[in-house]
Amino acid sequence: MNTVRYLLSLDISICHAGWALYDRADGTFTYGVIEPPTAMTEFIPRMDFVRSQVAALLPGNKATWCDTVFVTLEGLAFAAQGNVALQLAGVGYFVRHALWRAGIKFKDITPNQGKKFLTGKHQCDKNLILKEVYKRYHFDVDDDNVADAINFNMIGRAMLGWTACENDAQRQVLADLLAGPKVKVKKTKKKASKKAAEETVAA
Numbered sequence: 001m002n003t004v005r006y007l008l009s010l011d012i013s014i015c016h017a018g019w020a021l022y023d024r025a026d027g028t029f030t031y032g033v034i035e036p037p038t039a040m041t042e043f044i045p046r047m048d049f050v051r052s053q054v055a056a057l058l059p060g061n062k063a064t065w066c067d068t069v070f071v072t073l074e075g076l077a078f079a080a081q082g083n084v085a086l087q088l089a090g091v092g093y094f095v096r097h098a099l100w101r102a103g104i105k106f107k108d109i110t111p112n113q114g115k116k117f118l119t120g121k122h123q124c125d126k127n128l129i130l131k132e133v134y135k136r137y138h139f140d141v142d143d144d145n146v147a148d149a150i151n152f153n154m155i156g157r158a159m160l161g162w163t164a165c166e167n168d169a170q171r172q173v174l175a176d177l178l179a180g181p182k183v184k185v186k187k188t189k190k191k192a193s194k195k196a197a198e199e200t201v202a203a
Helices: 043-057 062-068 082-101 111-119 126-137 144-159 168-179 187-202
Strands: 006-011 017-023 028-034 069-074 105-109
Touching: 006 043, 006 144, 017 043, 017 144, 028 043, 028 144, 043 082, 062 069, 069 082, 069 144, 082 105, 105 144, 111 126, 111 144, 111 168, 126 144, 144 168
Parallel strands: 006 069, 069 105
Antiparallel strands: 006 017, 017 028
């Protein structure tokens, strides 16, 4: 991905999505939030509004997005429940599908990975994230969604080799992201195979 110039980072939400955009060529860094109008209450229009606003943030020429733009975004919130989970999954896949259709490469960062990269710990309070973004990156923001997007942008810069990791926690997160998702083997299958082997030996 040595042709990448723009790094866009997103903390996707149906109500209040944080974003951060870095242009490596001229060093500009901008950030903010995407908020659908209050009058827009239906789920699908709100999803489409977020998608359209993300598309509007994409810089440069549409024909070159696949080579010049890379996106990091918060992974889906599997801990969420009920309507919140459905809304986050819906808008999350809506945006991901739009990026995929445009040929833009993107990388999911789990909430735990984001927190560990920033604070060294997998779990922390939202207020600590705001504090650490100011302490580590020198950006004074009062919105945790924007703070998350800024942090995802810094992780993206490390992934692209634009910056170096500062500690072991960051290096571990980077190694995990570059290695890709791990294939999990279900324990029940292992137990079933072991039981079958024991029964074969006994017979």
